[in-house]
Amino acid sequence: MPDGGSLVFLIPLDPKVPDLVLMFNIAERLSDQNQTTGRPHQEKFPRLLRADRIYGTTGNLSYLRRYDDFPVYPMSNLWVDTVGQNQFGGDKIYVVQTGLNVVQRCLLMATDPGDLVLDPTCGSGTTATVAEQWGRRWITIDTSRVALALARARIMGARYPYYLLADSREGQLKEAEITRTAPRTEPVHGHMAHGFVYERVPHITLKSIANNAEIDVIWEDHQTRLEPLREKLNAALGTNWQEWEIPRDLTTEITKNTELGKKLSSDPSLCSLCTPWLKDWWEHRIARQKEIDASISAKAESEYLYDKPYQDTKKVRVAGPFTMESVSPHRFLSVDENDEVVDGWKLSSGSSPYDKQQDFATLMLENLKTAGVQQAHKENRLTFSSVTAFPGTKMICGEGRYTEGDSPESPVKRAGIYIGPEFGTVSRPDLVEAAREAGDLGFDVLIACAFNYDAHSSEFEKLGRIPVLKARMNADLHMAYDLKNTGKGNLFVIFGEPDIELKTIGDHITVRIRGVDVFKPQTGEVVSSGPEGIACWFVDTDYNEESFFVRHAYFLGQNDPYKSLKTTLKAEIDAEAWESLNRDTSRPFPKPTSGRIAVKVINHLGDEVMKVFSV
Ligand SMILES: C[S@@+](CC[C@H](N)C(=O)[O-])C[C@H]1O[C@@H](n2cnc3c(N)ncnc32)[C@H](O)[C@@H]1O
Numbered sequence: 001m002p003d004g005g006s007l008v009f010l011i012p013l014d015p016k017v018p019d020l021v022l023m024f025n026i027a028e029r030l031s032d033q034n035q036t037t038g039r040p041h042q043e044k045f046p047r048l049l050r051a052d053r054i055y056g057t058t059g060n061l062s063y064l065r066r067y068d069d070f071p072v073y074p075m076s077n078l079w080v081d082t083v084g085q086n087q088f089g090g091d092k093i094y095v096v097q098t099g100l101n102v103v104q105r106c107l108l109m110a111t112d113p114g115d116l117v118l119d120p121t122c123g124s125g126t127t128a129t130v131a132e133q134w135g136r137r138w139i140t141i142d143t144s145r146v147a148l149a150l151a152r153a154r155i156m157g158a159r160y161p162y163y164l165l166a167d168s169r170e171g172q173l174k175e176a177e178i179t180r181t182a183p184r185t186e187p188v189h190g191h192m193a194h195g196f197v198y199e200r201v202p203h204i205t206l207k208s209i210a211n212n213a214e215i216d217v218i219w220e221d222h223q224t225r226l227e228p229l230r231e232k233l234n235a236a237l238g239t240n241w242q243e244w245e246i247p248r249d250l251t252t253e254i255t256k257n258t259e260l261g262k263k264l265s266s267d268p269s270l271c272s273l274c275t276p277w278l279k280d281w282w283e284h285r286i287a288r289q290k291e292i293d294a295s296i297s298a299k300a301e302s303e304y305l306y307d308k309p310y311q312d313t314k315k316v317r318v319a320g321p322f323t324m325e326s327v328s329p330h331r332f333l334s335v336d337e338n339d340e341v342v343d344g345w346k347l348s349s350g351s352s353p354y355d356k357q358q359d360f361a362t363l364m365l366e367n368l369k370t371a372g373v374q375q376a377h378k379e380n381r382l383t384f385s386s387v388t389a390f391p392g393t394k395m396i397c398g399e400g401r402y403t404e405g406d407s408p409e410s411p412v413k414r415a416g417i418y419i420g421p422e423f424g425t426v427s428r429p430d431l432v433e434a435a436r437e438a439g440d441l442g443f444d445v446l447i448a449c450a451f452n453y454d455a456h457s458s459e460f461e462k463l464g465r466i467p468v469l470k471a472r473m474n475a476d477l478h479m480a481y482d483l484k485n486t487g488k489g490n491l492f493v494i495f496g497e498p499d500i501e502l503k504t505i506g507d508h509i510t511v512r513i514r515g516v517d518v519f520k521p522q523t524g525e526v527v528s529s530g531p532e533g534i535a536c537w538f539v540d541t542d543y544n545e546e547s548f549f550v551r552h553a554y555f556l557g558q559n560d561p562y563k564s565l566k567t568t569l570k571a572e573i574d575a576e577a578w579e580s581l582n583r584d585t586s587r588p589f590p591k592p593t594s595g596r597i598a599v600k601v602i603n604h605l606g607d608e609v610m611k612v613f614s615v
Pocket residue numbers: 094096097098099120121122123124125126127141142143144147
């Protein structure tokens with residue numbers, strides 16, 4: 001916690017709770033006792049009386065604690081409020097999902113904004129979701145791809161509240177408004193580690209009242225006006241009222257027919273004389289109490305409510321950028337007993353140590369047969385009449401037959417199928433070798449299927465007469481051992497080479513995306529589609545050859561993405577800002593210091609391809 005305080009969490013009292021009368025020995029509660037007598041200092045008890053904080057019953061004096069003094073109570077270890085309705089923040093999406101409130105409370109008690117939270121058992125990503133909401137950085141891990149896929153969709157699809165940062169101009173202004181002080185003027189940087197601007201509650205204690213000498217000053221100042229009025233009233237009415245005996249008005253005396261009431265009834269001029277004095281006295285009495293109460297509040301400490309930051313309700317937030325990493329990003333090489341490299345993922349028969357990988361290739365062929373190969377447009381889908389194993393070769397492990405064209409007389413074509421590793425990336429040399437093999441074996445086309453291709457393979461589209469189709473395998477296929485082969489879902493998707501034009505203007509560059517090449521199974525040609533097949537595209541204007549950093553983002557798409565975004569975010573989107581993102585030509589940017597830029601293109605099916613340019 002920012003103040004280095006203890007892990008105390010406060011929850012609100014019910015505002016209907018009446019003022020509390022605390023029956024404890026006041027003397028014991030007043031610290032700072034007189035060392036000689038062991039009693040509280042002489043001035044402190046009268047001060048509590050003056051503040052109207054002593055409640056007396058026969059034989060007892062108690063401290064009157066008001067609701068507003070501390071309208072919360074510390075949380076105990078019994079968290080009954082964390083379960084119940086909507087504890088998952090919507091429908092439960094994972095069978096062993098944890099309630100949001102529990103994770104949130106733990107996170108808020110144990111971390112500050114900007115801290116790093118690690119949850120090694122991610123599940124549906126509750127911890128990451130909560131961390132994202134509350135400005136904590138996070139890392140989460142799971143062995144299950146199902147869990148990771150759910151968590152990714154959950155984090156990316158959520159809308160988060162926009163909390164006011166302490167280190168922002170709005171935050172400075174809000175803080176000034178709450179504390180009734182002049183706004184701070186130091187420069188702001190939007191650092192998360194400075195936290196948010198939180199709601200807070202006063203924490204008025206008996207001790208803080210008893211030690212507040214200002215109460216005496218206020219009280220004595222008002223006495224100079226109250227006492228003459230009380231004396232005038234007592235003299236005129238023949239009473240000896242002490243301050244606490246003075247009635248609100250004289251008519252009640254008349255109604256109750258007391259001795260004084262009878263006197264006032266018989267002498268209306270006495271009533272007219274005293275009524276303004278009485279009114280005056282009460283006005284001063286109320287003003288005195290208000291001033292004392294304000295002084296008590298001002299001098300009291302306050303407690304921050306760390307789960308109640310102020311929010312800018314006009315803004316919504318979406319998740320910040322994050323990456324997903326998996327083990328084994330590199331292709332592994334297996335060797336046999338003679339130290340010869342063995343391609344573990346090609347099909348062969350028999351029970352070698354590589355059976356698991358071979359099982360994987362067989363399984364992929366089975367799925368390929370059922371699902372076919374999808375392209376951005378449905379009419380370009382490749383449907384196989386047969387897919388069979390093709391053993392005995394180095395790269396090609398299957399043969400797929402399909403007809404070129406729609407009529408029954410259309411010629412049957414043979415595709416050589418290369419399946420990439422279960423874990424790892426297919427590189428350009430792999431593709432070159434597979435394409436060469438496909439040519440030698442008389443195939444019409446090579447279809448490579450892989451989870452990932454390296455950046456250089458995106459440019460490799462043809463070897464001699466053999467078109468090279470690169471199908472990206474859906475991550476669901478990692479679970480193919482466990483899932484039914486129904487042919488549903490876009491399991492194998494071809495995403496062609498993006499057609500990109502670079503322009504240099506002085507020392508600046510612009511990138512234009514003209515479309516993506518598409519294989520037409522009807523004709524066997526590769527043609528360029530327009531930019532409407534592209535959902536979004538990104539530019540890393542200074543690519544370091546390791547990780548793609550989105551420095552420019554643009555959104556195309558034919559399905560009115562502006563409207564969809566508005567509906568999804570349930571928010572107004574600045575049309576001008578949107579216009580600058582909805583384009584096929586990038587804003588100009590300076591030449592990269594690394595000498596390279598990278599362009600990543602994503603289609604409506606969520607498939608992506610990346611191309612690197614030396615500039
Ligand atoms: C109880 S769930 C976590 C639920 C999560 N808090 C949520 O809200 O959805 C436990 C998770 O731990 C994962 N898991 C089990 N053993 C693991 C291991 N050795 N390493 C990482 N994750 C593991 C499981 O796959 C499962 O998703």
